[in-house]
Amino acid sequence: MDTAFFSDLLASIAERGRSVLKLSPWPRDAENRAASLADMCRALLSGRGEASGVALAGEILGRYRTLGDDDKAAFFRALAEDFGPDRDRVENAFARWSATGGEAAAADVHYASEPRRQELFRRLNRAPGATAALVAMRADLIEAMRADRGLSVLDRDFLHLFGSWFNRGFLVLRRIDWSSPAAILEKIIRYEAVHAIGGWDDLRRRIDSVDRRCYAFFHPALVDEPLIFVEVALTLTPPAAIAPLLAERRAHVAPDKARAATFYSISNCQQGLSGVSFGNFLIKQVVEEIRRELPRIETFVTLSPVPGLRAWVDACDDPAAEALAAAVRDAALDEDWPTKPDEEAAMRKALEPLAAYYFLRARRNDGRVVDPVARFHLGNGARLERINPMGDLSDKGLAESFGVMVNYQYDLGEIERNHEAFANQGVVAASSAVKKAAAGVKARATAAALPAPGD
């Protein structure tokens, strides 16, 4: 309610301000609009925080919203090309620094070389609702960059600024439940990126059951917009498959009986904030939050997809793994394999070591772990605890990983060690079961077919 109050208020200020602006009328021909908007940006930069600054900022953001895609791209090009640093100032500052050294001179180089875009963004941000508008603008920019990589110079400035504005210290964790505003819940439905939410009833099952939790980070300037959220299931033991967690009808676990908390979905909400990392902080804070509420929960795991597995299997030319990979590929040609007991059992036996190998041994050309989800959790210090063939038999699950899911475990006592070993030496922390499964690949390397079920 305060929110509405303030946004009304700010809107009225901006409106009044607008009336004192002597704005050039909005060009009728689309071509000139980007140029006109760039001119307004120059005017905003030339002022010094004066009367009309807030109104002018609001007007620029408002007009921007009405641009078509091409005009937006043209506007971005103008920002990228004409709002960089002042060349003379940079050269002079560098010359001074070359001559004198010294910290003050070095700082001069930095401040002299600040692209004027950054001050522009800071001034735009003074208008009501501007932070959301700027985040949306960067989402547009990311689209535009597909066609014009030269815009990345502009994107770098956005990313730098958002990294500072959306600093962890400014984020607020809130639990999302059935007493949350509909305006927020609707966004949870929309933004869920891992296991789609099929409407309000499905949402309610995920946030309004005694054994479910949902938490999100918010920024004070984006009141109704979650930045990232995580869905958690409280269970007796870590689950091996997603379907039972999402089932319409299922037995509920009394929270004080639960011993495991499973993070089964983490979704970033704002395309315009991509590159600003929240996930690591979110998981750790939610672990603390749940420990506080339910001290008996000792195990914190994920139930995670393996989005890169199938592509890797398809392209696998690793001598140790290729035979097994080929066998899996072949078996998967029969789309009904999950429903045929023998074939299913054989796939289980093949997928576990193959996936273990994929995580522990396979590497990209740059030497990094192949799976993006693995890079995230391992980078946070988690341990690859278990491989679950048949974890996700949805079309998507089969298509990206033959149905394999995994559990990453967050163990506070070893997070630091795991993180360092992964970051510095690329060591993947894994349970002995996973290590053993990976080790088995080599042994099987010569087998040309799936293992028999009873193998």
Place this chain on the structure above:
Amino acid sequence: MDTAFFSDLLASIAERGRSVLKLSPWPRDAENRAASLADMCRALLSGRGEASGVALAGEILGRYRTLGDDDKAAFFRALAEDFGPDRDRVENAFARWSATGGEAAAADVHYASEPRRQELFRRLNRAPGATAALVAMRADLIEAMRADRGLSVLDRDFLHLFGSWFNRGFLVLRRIDWSSPAAILEKIIRYEAVHAIGGWDDLRRRIDSVDRRCYAFFHPALVDEPLIFVEVALTLTPPAAIAPLLAERRAHVAPDKARAATFYSISNCQQGLSGVSFGNFLIKQVVEEIRRELPRIETFVTLSPVPGLRAWVDACDDPAAEALAAAVRDAALDEDWPTKPDEEAAMRKALEPLAAYYFLRARRNDGRVVDPVARFHLGNGARLERINPMGDLSDKGLAESFGVMVNYQYDLGEIERNHEAFANQGVVAASSAVKKAAAGVKARATAAALPAPGD
């Protein structure tokens, strides 16, 4: 309550984090503490947002708080000298840019030359309560800079970062009244810088009367800390003196009868945020707020001190004004002049033109208006409306301006024009009465004595 909740939570995270840090013990000898802290800062910068980052940041800020003044100064020197940009990176970036030009290369110069302090501050800010701690650290720095101007390079980074973090778009206006938390009210009492508040009863008169308002800007990360606040009196006409506004017993004006809103005190609260300007935005938003609540109020003025008047009179060697200045100085030698009707009347007649001249004609060596309060309001687009001799007969008022106060008027229709004229040509917007009074100075220039009361 949320606040307490989150700070508890965050504290517990930090605590847990600390237990996994392998921190070197805190040196017993003070001399090594600054160095030890700088080492911890290096460790924080070397990590990549990992598990212990938040805990390490909290530990640095906690230890910093225990340092004595000398150790703080030593720590600041370390930050100023050892956390600048990487010299090689800057040179390489500059060389690339010199060779290629181009916006991306220019941006590289900027990002390569960022003092590592800035990333350090951003990482420190992830800890619970860090924003307040960093603001307090800069307040310490400002103290330390008195003895060591070389620290200004560090201050520049603080100021840049705070300018971005405390952007207008992130501030929230809140009315302060008798239903506000005591924790905030106590700070209003403490931070009032213009007309001291003599305790809770005095405070109550200023915020809990039907014809008084108080508004403050807050930042979401500094929950109980006002950044700047303004006190407003609703009156029938703009007041000419401060004492009646602050009197213990006085008639109250029904808000719907009031026609003027007088800003009689504006106080910045955070020494650590000096240089980040809020006042301009605050005044304009409060004007809107009051217009919304009380549409019949049409006149928005200040009742402001003139802190630079007496010093200027004392040193006055302006040929046009010096005779009048001398006469005023002489008359003021009798400290009881305000209680002697004839002398008081003579002073009134002399002070009005002299003050008008001070505002309209007198200039500092750099060509700027002498009075700092005038620079603020005129820079915001206000008009010097009226000079009030005998406006503030407190010791402080007599000491700094012979008791003169002035009204600056905020007229939405002319703010923009006034601001531009002042910013670009140094033109002081003033009412015709003030202009006329200033013009009178020259005419009097030859008079060697105060005008007679009936003059």
Place this chain on the structure above:
Amino acid sequence: MDTAFFSDLLASIAERGRSVLKLSPWPRDAENRAASLADMCRALLSGRGEASGVALAGEILGRYRTLGDDDKAAFFRALAEDFGPDRDRVENAFARWSATGGEAAAADVHYASEPRRQELFRRLNRAPGATAALVAMRADLIEAMRADRGLSVLDRDFLHLFGSWFNRGFLVLRRIDWSSPAAILEKIIRYEAVHAIGGWDDLRRRIDSVDRRCYAFFHPALVDEPLIFVEVALTLTPPAAIAPLLAERRAHVAPDKARAATFYSISNCQQGLSGVSFGNFLIKQVVEEIRRELPRIETFVTLSPVPGLRAWVDACDDPAAEALAAAVRDAALDEDWPTKPDEEAAMRKALEPLAAYYFLRARRNDGRVVDPVARFHLGNGARLERINPMGDLSDKGLAESFGVMVNYQYDLGEIERNHEAFANQGVVAASSAVKKAAAGVKARATAAALPAPGD
């Protein structure tokens, strides 16, 4: 969040209390449960607010919830028969009063004759969540009364107590919009009694458009439970039909352009509070609320169903109206009449006077206006402003009123007069158009068929 906090807290108190209760175990055979519960109620009454009172109350309410319908009925009979006043006390008090007269003695009769049920309900109410549980209990009672009218003595006590507890002075008006908690919105969907809400998208159209409002009364002890709510459309002129208001796609009216506010649905939410009237207060407060927000809105009307019209027409034997009624009945035999232009036009011409007559002249045997919705609005002081044939062509609308809807207008200047005239002399306030239409019935009394469209 506070709510959850307090309910947790209270739950834990109750739980602890329960552990100190030495409760008899819950009988296995259903038959004895009502008796066992009644015994617990006696125990609660015998205590004096002591340690276990809150726990015992909570236990009674908890066990009650597990009863089947028959057991609930048995429990109600026990309350009705065994928890009345103490016969001896009443007789003694009456004797004293007969002997002495006097106000104190009269009061004694009152307090001596209070059914012990009332004190029982008050003590039950001390448990956490008890108010909601008691409201639910009365809903059960209302069901049970269908089979056993003797329970009405118990219902009278509930009604008396709820009338006191849900006094207007304790209700809070809140706007319902898209930022309201889902837990409340879901109830709006469920409780809408006039024009069913078809799910979350339909709800959103009704509460999240610029030209729609929804307000509800809440009681502080029933946090997530609206008591009654009203849906309002802001329009240029009072609407004559419901379908355009509820259409999925429709033009929106800017609030500052709207000149009429139409109350198109009022729903009571709590069966257990039937007989406690909120609607009158709700409408009047919402009128004020909207006037405050949108001073340009001058017309406040309803768009209301006429639920009694068809039944009255079907049974009509009023000499003046029966011919017209018969013609309407006949015409309605063709269910497609609304789609046939000639028949539709004829029905319009017939229904308007017939409905006007129904409101203005027709009366029940007890002399009251036939239509229950009319009794409500006319009793509140509204005026019957306009009759809208073809107002609601849904199955329900055709079935209960041949599609007729009406507008009642709330005119602050005449509410008092209308109310008094209606309450005291049964005078129906109506616009001259409606009066004229009613007067026309007599003239048509001899016509045996629908008027021709062009008539």
Place this chain on the structure above:
Amino acid sequence: MDTAFFSDLLASIAERGRSVLKLSPWPRDAENRAASLADMCRALLSGRGEASGVALAGEILGRYRTLGDDDKAAFFRALAEDFGPDRDRVENAFARWSATGGEAAAADVHYASEPRRQELFRRLNRAPGATAALVAMRADLIEAMRADRGLSVLDRDFLHLFGSWFNRGFLVLRRIDWSSPAAILEKIIRYEAVHAIGGWDDLRRRIDSVDRRCYAFFHPALVDEPLIFVEVALTLTPPAAIAPLLAERRAHVAPDKARAATFYSISNCQQGLSGVSFGNFLIKQVVEEIRRELPRIETFVTLSPVPGLRAWVDACDDPAAEALAAAVRDAALDEDWPTKPDEEAAMRKALEPLAAYYFLRARRNDGRVVDPVARFHLGNGARLERINPMGDLSDKGLAESFGVMVNYQYDLGEIERNHEAFANQGVVAASSAVKKAAAGVKARATAAALPAPGD
């Protein structure tokens, strides 16, 4: 904020309503005002919740406030005499019940005999702010009853209604701390009845220290008005004296180190709610609240005054105790006894058994325990744990109990048993030390002087 919003809104409704009332002007002569007001009350009762009801109720309460004490008394007499039950209805109902018996007839007697005052109060309560106004009206009534006991019939109705409206189930517990609104804190200062709070600094010591807590019950209709509050000190062991708890400078106890929570002050705030008991519920809920927050606290005690001790000693003619009482009286003639080591030691030795005897053996004529504070805590199920001579050496403490204070202990395991034994057999639960001290009195009965310090 909401509060202000609603009260504004309600005020505007009432105002509008007033304009449609045709109120008789307020009589100029005071004598007729009470009668005029009573007439308005009759008008309010005669209406049926119509348009002007809320406005009329507001007007009555507003005019009431302007009455002088005598007029209020006259108004109360009118309410007591002319707003009782309808005599005929009562007699008819009684006759029907005599004839038929039956629960419905019995209920008729009850409802027929309801004094019309009660419906009047319920209707008055519909106006904005009415609940507070009615509570204030009863405070006036209690004053007026000193002179006119006949008004008690009116008071009984107030008490009955308030008992229902302020039912435990409608109260909300809130912690009071330094983030509470000043409007509430100021009332804590004003209402503290046990150990006066000497201003804001003293208040802050009591609510803003890590080892202090304060909780209050609120009613939703009295937003800024605490009903009752308790101050709690967290300590290592139960304290024996009040001064160290209230000292300006004292060591603080870390909450997780504390093992005892001491309730050292409980104050009722609303004179108009006297007779409605909250204290029992408050203590028990605060015990739960603290156990939740600080599970290590196991001991819950009070540090309580003994307000009846000195008066009992002064009048003591109990053969067993009178010699000791006389000796104490004599010793207390020297007002400096507390500062003289020998006399102080002798008093300690005498006061402990004498006070123990006072609690355990002494009884009023009606058989009840003499001390009102003891009756409260023992009635709640607490145990008299320890007698602390020299517990309160303030003037008040010495004057009412020779400085004796006591600790009552709340032990959840025995509260129920203690309560029952006290309520039913008058048994005072006490520690063995207190029992032993009381037993010692008889042995000393013959001694004519204080025991020697080393005795």
